[in-house]
Amino acid sequence: MGLLSRTTIATAVFAVISSQALSEALLELKPGMAYMFRGPGHMMTAALDEQHRGAMMKYAQKLPKNTVFFMKDGELYSASGMPENSLDELHFE
Template sequence: MRIILTAAALCATPSLAFAQAAAPAPWEVKPDVGYAYDKDGKTYSYKMGTSNAGLLLKGARKVPKGTLFFIGQNGQLYMRTGPYLEGDGKFMFGSN
């Protein structure tokens, strides 16, 4: 009987580990790198220099803190400013 209980406990342990949601990974945006989302929906990153930084900043706007970026079902890139986390820190729009 002890062997059966031990085997059952060992089988249950991995399933409990898989039930926990992984913590969201930080999105690493680096200095001196430009990130692009082109007209065909492809993403690119570019190494940037400082020789034309003034031209780059012309017409640019700061992204507000608390902004969520996501790809919709239609393949378009969207952004949402406003709440996206529950009071306990869980993502509001998750599959749970």
């Protein structure tokens, strides 16, 4: 998966996390749906058919466990590969 698709997936996940209206949707990311973050406060969803899913899979890659998404200065970042004990102090819900 290319950096663009990984970034798109990451931003979509972060948008779901960061939006109060959609905060509960984090646990309900649905198969067959695409989530796109276009900037703070601008998230879009779309149903994926097999053709579009196949096209996206050419650029897709699985996210590693313990991947964290966060904003800094209006930009979305992700961090992965950290040991689990380094995340203990963050108090994730």
